Amino acid sequence: MLSKAILERIVYEIDAASSFFVRSKAWSSPTWGFSYNQTRNSKLMDALMKTGIIQEKRSDVICMLADWSNVAEGIFLTDQALYVHSPKNRDKKFRVPFHSIKGLDYNPIPDIAVLKITTRNNSVHTIDTTLWSKRNIHLFLQIASGMMQLDEEDRRRLQKVDMSKLTSNTSTGFAAGVVYGNVSNASTLYGQDKFGTARGHGFAAERANHLFDKFTGKDARLVGDGNDKHGADRVVNKVRSRPNIAIADPNASSNVSRTVR
Numbered sequence: 001m002l003s004k005a006i007l008e009r010i011v012y013e014i015d016a017a018s019s020f021f022v023r024s025k026a027w028s029s030p031t032w033g034f035s036y037n038q039t040r041n042s043k044l045m046d047a048l049m050k051t052g053i054i055q056e057k058r059s060d061v062i063c064m065l066a067d068w069s070n071v072a073e074g075i076f077l078t079d080q081a082l083y084v085h086s087p088k089n090r091d092k093k094f095r096v097p098f099h100s101i102k103g104l105d106y107n108p109i110p111d112i113a114v115l116k117i118t119t120r121n122n123s124v125h126t127i128d129t130t131l132w133s134k135r136n137i138h139l140f141l142q143i144a145s146g147m148m149q150l151d152e153e154d155r156r157r158l159q160k161v162d163m164s165k166l167t168s169n170t171s172t173g174f175a176a177g178v179v180y181g182n183v184s185n186a187s188t189l190y191g192q193d194k195f196g197t198a199r200g201h202g203f204a205a206e207r208a209n210h211l212f213d214k215f216t217g218k219d220a221r222l223v224g225d226g227n228d229k230h231g232a233d234r235v236v237n238k239v240r241s242r243p244n245i246a247i248a249d250p251n252a253s254s255n256v257s258r259t260v261r
Helices: 004-017 042-051 134-145 152-160 170-181 185-188 200-214
Strands: 031-036 061-066 074-078 081-085 093-097 099-107 114-119 126-129 222-225 235-236
Touching: 004 031, 004 061, 004 134, 004 152, 042 061, 114 134, 114 200, 134 152
Parallel strands: none
Antiparallel strands: 031 061, 061 074, 074 081, 081 093, 099 114, 114 126, 222 235
């Protein structure tokens, strides 16, 4: 799992790049805030914690997307889970821990956009609120769960997310955490042949390094993912190199091909 410090920064930066707020209705007075920049409404936080909805500590709530400025209803994110508690949503109340997410299906069709979340026990939860950006929620959950199944729009938004102020160690931890923090997700997404063979560490290492590049402001992309010997290369700022890499597993090493341009 990624740390709270990383997750709260990511969700804040996603909003800064493209707001979670979409539009208001006559029946609502929405408000939103983040722990990262201390913009959570304190009275609303008091009301939220009194409901007993949130299983984590108050300090672990990293984002609130509230339908009302004075009622504890809406969508809430902690460093562990997504909470929906809103009569304005199709599924009125549910909690999904990030580590339990098996699938994320986002339909971007305007006016009927829907995000469906499938868990490891095959429960399916739907977010269809018109107040908040399902696209942004989808992007955050892709990162928090370690799935990283990004479409073109996700990648466009991700390029606007500025993580460059984090230390390199923190950013590397973020990248490695995404790839290695949920190996069952990763092996499901990319196939056991990618992670369960001698090539596996190199395959994952390239993704960790690729994410590190993206979140430290570099122009990066993966190429040659079908390479049998070393796996994907990386193209970063038009500089080329091929170092040896070992990430996350101190007992493993891999001659991973990296292309850095």
